[in-house]
Amino acid sequence: MGAPDGSGFVGYRSVVNTVKPVVTKHLEHVREHHGDRVIDPFEWLRDRDDPEVIAHLEDENAYAEAMTSHLEPLRVQIFDEIKSRTQETDLSVPEAYRGWWYYSRTFEGKQYADQCRVRKVVGRGRPRLEPGVTPEGEQLLLDGNLEAQGHEFFSLGAFEVSMDGRRIAYAVDFEGDERFALRVRDIETGALVDEAVTAIGYGAVWSLDGQHLFYTRMDDSWRPYQVWRHQVCTPAQDDVLVFEEPDERFWMGIGSSRDDAWVIIQVSSKLTSEVLLLDAALPLGQPRVVTPRRHGVEYDVEPAGDRLLIVHNANHPDFELAQAPLDATGHQQWSPLAQTVPGERLLAVEAFASHAVVSLRRDGLTALRVIPRDRSVPSGFGPAQDLAFDEPLYSVGTGNNPEYETSAVQVVFESMVTPKTISDYDLGTGEYTLLKAQPVLGGYDPSDYVQRREWATAADGTLVPISLIHRRGLTADGTAPGLLYGYGAYEISIDPYFSVARLSLLDRGFVYAIAHVRGGGEMGRQWYDFGKMEHKANTFTDFLACADHLVSSGWVAPDRCVAEGGSAGGLLMGAVANLAPGRFRAIHAAVPFVDPLTTILDPSLPLTVPEWEEWGDPLHDEEVYWYMKSYSPYENVEPGVYPAILATTSLNDTRVYFVEPAKWVARLRETVTSDPVQRPILFKIEMVAGHGGKSGRYDAWKQYAWELAFLMDQVGVS
Numbered sequence: 001m002g003a004p005d006g007s008g009f010v011g012y013r014s015v016v017n018t019v020k021p022v023v024t025k026h027l028e029h030v031r032e033h034h035g036d037r038v039i040d041p042f043e044w045l046r047d048r049d050d051p052e053v054i055a056h057l058e059d060e061n062a063y064a065e066a067m068t069s070h071l072e073p074l075r076v077q078i079f080d081e082i083k084s085r086t087q088e089t090d091l092s093v094p095e096a097y098r099g100w101w102y103y104s105r106t107f108e109g110k111q112y113a114d115q116c117r118v119r120k121v122v123g124r125g126r127p128r129l130e131p132g133v134t135p136e137g138e139q140l141l142l143d144g145n146l147e148a149q150g151h152e153f154f155s156l157g158a159f160e161v162s163m164d165g166r167r168i169a170y171a172v173d174f175e176g177d178e179r180f181a182l183r184v185r186d187i188e189t190g191a192l193v194d195e196a197v198t199a200i201g202y203g204a205v206w207s208l209d210g211q212h213l214f215y216t217r218m219d220d221s222w223r224p225y226q227v228w229r230h231q232v233c234t235p236a237q238d239d240v241l242v243f244e245e246p247d248e249r250f251w252m253g254i255g256s257s258r259d260d261a262w263v264i265i266q267v268s269s270k271l272t273s274e275v276l277l278l279d280a281a282l283p284l285g286q287p288r289v290v291t292p293r294r295h296g297v298e299y300d301v302e303p304a305g306d307r308l309l310i311v312h313n314a315n316h317p318d319f320e321l322a323q324a325p326l327d328a329t330g331h332q333q334w335s336p337l338a339q340t341v342p343g344e345r346l347l348a349v350e351a352f353a354s355h356a357v358v359s360l361r362r363d364g365l366t367a368l369r370v371i372p373r374d375r376s377v378p379s380g381f382g383p384a385q386d387l388a389f390d391e392p393l394y395s396v397g398t399g400n401n402p403e404y405e406t407s408a409v410q411v412v413f414e415s416m417v418t419p420k421t422i423s424d425y426d427l428g429t430g431e432y433t434l435l436k437a438q439p440v441l442g443g444y445d446p447s448d449y450v451q452r453r454e455w456a457t458a459a460d461g462t463l464v465p466i467s468l469i470h471r472r473g474l475t476a477d478g479t480a481p482g483l484l485y486g487y488g489a490y491e492i493s494i495d496p497y498f499s500v501a502r503l504s505l506l507d508r509g510f511v512y513a514i515a516h517v518r519g520g521g522e523m524g525r526q527w528y529d530f531g532k533m534e535h536k537a538n539t540f541t542d543f544l545a546c547a548d549h550l551v552s553s554g555w556v557a558p559d560r561c562v563a564e565g566g567s568a569g570g571l572l573m574g575a576v577a578n579l580a581p582g583r584f585r586a587i588h589a590a591v592p593f594v595d596p597l598t599t600i601l602d603p604s605l606p607l608t609v610p611e612w613e614e615w616g617d618p619l620h621d622e623e624v625y626w627y628m629k630s631y632s633p634y635e636n637v638e639p640g641v642y643p644a645i646l647a648t649t650s651l652n653d654t655r656v657y658f659v660e661p662a663k664w665v666a667r668l669r670e671t672v673t674s675d676p677v678q679r680p681i682l683f684k685i686e687m688v689a690g691h692g693g694k695s696g697r698y699d700a701w702k703q704y705a706w707e708l709a710f711l712m713d714q715v716g717v718s
Contacts, residue, residue, distance in 0.1 A: 022059045024670075031043075031598065034626075060683040071710065074713070082705065090439070096402075097402045099165065111148065117141060153688050154174060155692075157170070157172070166186065171202075177654050180200050197230055198236070201218050212283040221248070227241075227244075242287065249272075252267050252268075258404045259303060261280055297314050307323050309337070310334060311349050319525075321336075347359040353404055355409070355427045357409055370409075391415045396412065399411065408426050411423050411432070455549075456545040462538075466546050468514075481557065487519075488568065489614070495522070513556075517572075536631060539572055560715040562584055565589065573588070577633065578638065590648050591655070594633040595635075599660070606655065639671055640673055641672070644681070647684070651686065661683060
């Protein structure tokens, strides 16, 4: 199990004592703003083209491996547990689209999925496909393993079939930097007919005639800012610029309407949005603005056949639903369709020929509302009906629903104890038809586990929700190890979800909890607003309040609590390590945003200018500068005993540069007074990967097993 003090270091202490931590050299670099002169000795690590930097990163990997080599048996065991519980040869639920059934397949031993289809037969319903069995007439559209051959990393971006079903346009990334190469393949022959466009962002859309593709390009700061039109099988230099967004606060996305009639261009900052529509039948035309942007007004547009449905916050911070004529060009043409109910946050609307489905949040959980079309009433819609679910914690949403003319909508449900289930919800009768339940091999029984909602009291009296799961029979006696996960930014909600990998923690006696801290969107727009900008510290103190609650309520032992968060959640990890270094035994910070002030001061870096509406603008606002400096993890490390730290990242991450955790670890290691054997500070970097880490599913399982083993070891669990 481990040492009596819970360190887990028994028998190999003499071995790791001989391993010396990596020492990072100092090179003076001065940062000066608002009269504040800061000497940063580790900024030289930013230059990824410097061989000395690469050598330093490789030394860090070697040190991390040496310090955890004793955990290899545990890592193998966790990986084997994940693998043994996963149905490796499997397939997705087939989706009907333009006369075909589309689905993906996975095979035992293969990292990536195949994309396939079979023709839809008139008079027959959904095909009954079996894992590992090739149905008659199956067409292989894309073999992910073949595409990835010879590459350490592979990510599939766009994947779109032309309107006539003859070609696929898809985008590939072999580095992890999220710049994709666009390819067009003839489905019948398998021939690659076009690979002229080499650098696009996410997404690509076909014109109705199948002759043109629309895609986005990114600027030097990785901001999607242009939409281009490419005529298939012509040189990329002949492509035509369709739309450009010069304001650096705004990002751009591209998609198509469910009825295939429109190309949709979405332009958004953190506070403001604008939508343009282009007739997909007239690809050479110009896009039309649905309503010009107004500062602070966000809206999404869903074409609904003869009208537009619009979710917006022009009148209410938690958004409302409106409709407008199909040719609308201003907000004056919007008319209310559904007012916001107090305590609800409207998220999105999806339009079908006979219904609209609204996604929303209520009581900290997701929800769905179905509104039937009724042309006999002035609004064009009948009374709404909310879907009901009988678990205390869950996540629910719509699945893949590509067809506009449909009598059923795919609904996806899961909880912390219930594996993901996909069902058809009949829009006429309200009945569910189960299409697929995520298989969990090895005799998984949901009744062996208990999920519950707890509430922590924050420093200002705010009640903060916690989603918690543990094995049945575990009592709140103050002895269990626990892992607390947090994020808290961008209004992103970390809703209750099922995880096969998490079972390896629960079955070893862990309590697993998600802290739904402010900065996320779990409790509505105000929850987000009071965890950003000048209120950012609430995110950190909320998380500490959740940790305190787990301990005071007896769910977790005070010396066996570990924490985990990634990206903006990595900032959270760094902040709480400084604020309360004795609160956690160990912390895993994944791709952590731990040097936010340096990053947000540099407008040339990816994310910086758009992020000013999330964090503030420290470059031009002195008050913002000092506030960010007060919580920046890198700038507030102090001498003292800290938790064991594991920082993980990837060299090609364009969202949070690898230099941030590299610098943070260097400062921690030379500042804190923790025992480097019992509470090591480790840095692990993937040399060919991006923000999401390794891309293959087996590689991702191994990475997760590596991280879990580190946390388990720190609380004496083996």
